[in-house]
Amino acid sequence: xxxxxxxxxxxxxxxxxxxxxxxxxxxxxxxxxxxxxxxxxxxxxxxxxxxxxxxxxxxxxxxxxx
Numbered sequence: 001x002x003x004x005x006x007x008x009x010x011x012x013x014x015x016x017x018x019x020x021x022x023x024x025x026x027x028x029x030x031x032x033x034x035x036x037x038x039x040x041x042x043x044x045x046x047x048x049x050x051x052x053x054x055x056x057x058x059x060x061x062x063x064x065x066x
Contacts, residue, residue: 034042
């Protein structure tokens with residue numbers, strides 16, 4: 001009985017260590033750490049991506065109606 005909680009704690013601890021090691025590589029783009037110029041560039045890039053996605057959606061919808 002004493003062995004099971006120990007193994008569970010070890011598995012959780014190893015999982016947390018692996019997550020903490022890999023998490024910084026996948027950090028999201030955050031506006032709080034950007035300079036004003038970088039923030040404006042980020043906003044413009046997101047707008048352009050959204051416009052491209054909207055255009056692609058419109059093209060798909062027009063092809064479906066044909």
